[in-house]
Amino acid sequence: MISSAFAQAASNPELVASVWNSPTLWVAISFVIFLALLARPTWLFVTRSIDNRIQEIKNKIEEAAGLREEAQDMLAANKRKIFDAEKEAGEIIAQAREEAQVLKARLAKELEEVLKRRQQIATDRISQAEADAVEAVRLLTVDIALNATEQILSETIKGKKGGKLINNSIKELPKKLN
Incomplete structure (x- = not known):
């Protein structure tokens, strides 16, 4: 097709000159x-x-990747903190339980000691009350014996000599009983 156009242009030089004078060609070239x-x-x-x-x-x-990496680092750090906090809380609870057991044992021991002391005090008071009662009975027995002796002697021994003898005997009697 192009070769036929060249052949036609070579055979017809006016046609070639008219193409170069065409404004359309120059507009297209421009x-x-x-x-x-x-x-x-x-x-x-x-x-x-x-x-x-x-x-x-x-x-x-890149910024998003950096933010993602930073977020993952923060997430890992927070997970580590949570794990550490849970571990520490568990240790605190275990320590509190141990301290509670120790405190419970110590308080039980102290309570037992207090009860033993109170029992000992009560036993001592009972012993003292028994001793006081025995002493009171002994003194009462001595008084009764003295009064009975005095009455018997005064009935059997009459006069001044009898009174003196009775009084001396009464004075010496507590010395001999102790």
């Missing part, structure tokens, strides 16, 4: 030159814009 002149700056502008957009997207992706 348009192509215009596009060629604008193509490089436009291409540079478009590629620069695309490169800038690509760089912005890469920066956002």
Whole structure:
């Protein structure tokens, strides 16, 4: 097809001259030159814009990756803190239970000692009361015996000598009983 156009143009030189004089051809050539002149700056502008957009997207992706890594580090740190806190709480509870058992044992021992002391005090008081009662009975027996002796002697021995004898005997009797 192109070769037939060349063949026709060679056979008809007027046709070739008329093509060069056509304004449509010159508008087309001007348009192509215009596009060629604008193509490089436009291409540079478009590629620069695309490169800038690509760089912005890469920066956002890197920032997001950094934020994700930071969030994962924070999550791991918080999980570690929670684990440590739970472990510490368990240790505190175990220690509190041990202290409660020790306190319970100590209080039971102290209560037992207090009860033993109170029992000993009660036993001592009972013993003292028994001793006091025995002493009171002994003294009462001595008084009764003295009174009975005095009465018997005074009935059997009459007079001054009898009174003196009775009084001396009564005075010496407590010395002999102790």
